Amino acid sequence: MDFTKQLEELAINLFKIDAVKFGEFTTKSGMKTPVYFDLRVIVSYPAIMESISDLLYSSSLISLEYDHICGVPYTALPIATLLSVKAKKSMLMRRKEAKSYGTKKLIEGHFSKNQKCCIVEDVVTSGSSVLETVNDLRKEGLVVEQAVIILDREQGGRQNLEKNRVKMMSLLTMSELIKILVDNNCITKEIGVEVKNYLNSTKAPSVESSEVSAVNRLNMPYEKRAGVSRNSIAKQLFNIMATKKTNLCISVDLTSSVQILNLLEKVGEHVCLVKTHVDIIEDFNSDFVEQLKQMATKFNFLLLEDRKFADIGNTVSLQYSKGIYKISEWADCVTVHSLPGEGILKALNSASSDKSKGVFLLAEMSSEGNLITPDYTKATVKMAEKYPQLMTGFVCQNAATFDDPGLIQLTPGVQLEKPKDNLGQVYNTPEKVIENGADVVVVGRGIVASKNPETEAVLYKNILWKSYSKRILGKME
Numbered sequence: 001m002d003f004t005k006q007l008e009e010l011a012i013n014l015f016k017i018d019a020v021k022f023g024e025f026t027t028k029s030g031m032k033t034p035v036y037f038d039l040r041v042i043v044s045y046p047a048i049m050e051s052i053s054d055l056l057y058s059s060s061l062i063s064l065e066y067d068h069i070c071g072v073p074y075t076a077l078p079i080a081t082l083l084s085v086k087a088k089k090s091m092l093m094r095r096k097e098a099k100s101y102g103t104k105k106l107i108e109g110h111f112s113k114n115q116k117c118c119i120v121e122d123v124v125t126s127g128s129s130v131l132e133t134v135n136d137l138r139k140e141g142l143v144v145e146q147a148v149i150i151l152d153r154e155q156g157g158r159q160n161l162e163k164n165r166v167k168m169m170s171l172l173t174m175s176e177l178i179k180i181l182v183d184n185n186c187i188t189k190e191i192g193v194e195v196k197n198y199l200n201s202t203k204a205p206s207v208e209s210s211e212v213s214a215v216n217r218l219n220m221p222y223e224k225r226a227g228v229s230r231n232s233i234a235k236q237l238f239n240i241m242a243t244k245k246t247n248l249c250i251s252v253d254l255t256s257s258v259q260i261l262n263l264l265e266k267v268g269e270h271v272c273l274v275k276t277h278v279d280i281i282e283d284f285n286s287d288f289v290e291q292l293k294q295m296a297t298k299f300n301f302l303l304l305e306d307r308k309f310a311d312i313g314n315t316v317s318l319q320y321s322k323g324i325y326k327i328s329e330w331a332d333c334v335t336v337h338s339l340p341g342e343g344i345l346k347a348l349n350s351a352s353s354d355k356s357k358g359v360f361l362l363a364e365m366s367s368e369g370n371l372i373t374p375d376y377t378k379a380t381v382k383m384a385e386k387y388p389q390l391m392t393g394f395v396c397q398n399a400a401t402f403d404d405p406g407l408i409q410l411t412p413g414v415q416l417e418k419p420k421d422n423l424g425q426v427y428n429t430p431e432k433v434i435e436n437g438a439d440v441v442v443v444g445r446g447i448v449a450s451k452n453p454e455t456e457a458v459l460y461k462n463i464l465w466k467s468y469s470k471r472i473l474g475k476m477e
């Protein structure tokens with residue numbers, strides 16, 4: 001049977017088994033609808049299941065350029081399974097909730113970062129369920145760019161997915177389905193017209209998924225985001241980036257103060273942020289701090305001490321303002337682990353009483369085998385919500401991690417030269433991290449250990465700015 005005929009037969013069969021119903025229904029969101037889909041019933045009809053997976057497989061809907069198939073739980077899971085067997089591609093399973101014991105994984109199956117995954121779903125209305133699955137897969141470092149759907153209700157899902165860089169392809173659209181059912185006398189012309197009118201009059205439901213909001217963040221220029229930041233350091237940093245046209249942060253992981261200052265003399269004009277680890281500087285002293293502050297003023301960059309605080313609130317407030325480093329006196333912002341709980345933010349909030357300081361919370365790490373789970377990341381983002389004036393942003397690797405456009409995604413683990421070091425650091429390219437939502441990009445050894453740090457800094461700056469400019473124009477591939 002040819003493809004069109006088989007599709008027509010599928011549409012009629014879906015009607016016959018009551019997977020498509022006409023009448024007066026109320027959707028979950030309280031909207032009235034003259035048509036209702038319940039594809040959960042297809043599991044009772046193996047021939048229909050087989051026909052759907054055949055059609056998905058034999059259509060040109062799926063390119064071969066993917067490594068895994070993942071069904072949106074739950075209705076699409078059996079279809080994804082059949083398709084995976086037919087296409088001889090591995091399947092991934094997304095849990096709706098991570099297990100509270102054992103591995104606590106959200107995604108089951110074997111995969112590696114940067115592998116491609118194709119999503120399978122039964123019906124798409126706004127696209128929010130597909131996006132939930134996309135978000136979880138992307139958080140694991142998978143590339144998700146295509147979704148194949150049985151039925152597109154044509155109510156904005158395709159557009160929502162496209163905004164999130166997912167190309168959606170469907171076997172049937174609602175209009176095509178209605179035409180087949182009218183042509184085959186399954187429903188009257190009047191019902192067909194009623195459904196068409198309904199389609200024309202219902203606006204695309206807004207999707208409250210983090211990914212859609214993240215796209216707003218991704219498409220907004222830095223100067224606009226400065227306007228919605230509630231933390232003064234985030235505001236300043238966005239404005240510096242827009243003015244200097246650079247989103248490069250240099251990580252000056254050097255052990256001598258002279259080396260650091262010499263390096264900054266060369267690269268200062270090309271960066272928006274300088275990240276330090278002051279505890280590795282062998283000759284740290286107050287004179288160095290003064291010179292560092294002067295350079296920050298001369299070249300218009302901010303200072304981030306990557307201290308990664310991770311203790312109880314009381315200890316952290318002492319580590320922040322006392323000892324030989326007196327971090328609070330010179331650093332505009334610091335990095336903080338969420339592991340000890342909210343007390344750490346409370347401590348820093350009261351320690352920065354003039355409200356001109358900022359915090360980057362570590363929501364994800366770049367290193368191989370790190371123990372951060374998707375639930376930990378989510379809880380970290382949640383913890384930050386109570387401290388909007390303190391929060392500059394998150395250290396993280398994925399666009400879907402948070403959605404507030406006033407916050408900054410700081411992404412380390414970036415190099416042009418190599419994919420990893422020999423101590424667990426994993427590198428992405430500058431283009432890739434911008435695509436993954438990075439706002440400020442941390443480069444350390446890629447510049448610091450190069451023969452000509454200034455030339456290298458200019459190279460990174462240009463690639464990063466070009467990628468960001470492309471992103472705000474919505475031109476990411």
Ligand SMILES: O=c1ccn([C@@H]2O[C@H](COP(=O)(O)O)[C@@H](O)[C@H]2O)c(=O)[nH]1
Pocket residue numbers: 251253277306364365366367395412413414425442443444445446
């Ligand atoms: O997840 C993280 C958090 C912080 N870092 C820090 O960034 C730099 C990266 O240096 P490279 O030389 O570019 O590898 C370094 O200071 C880390 O402490 C990170 O890499 N990953």
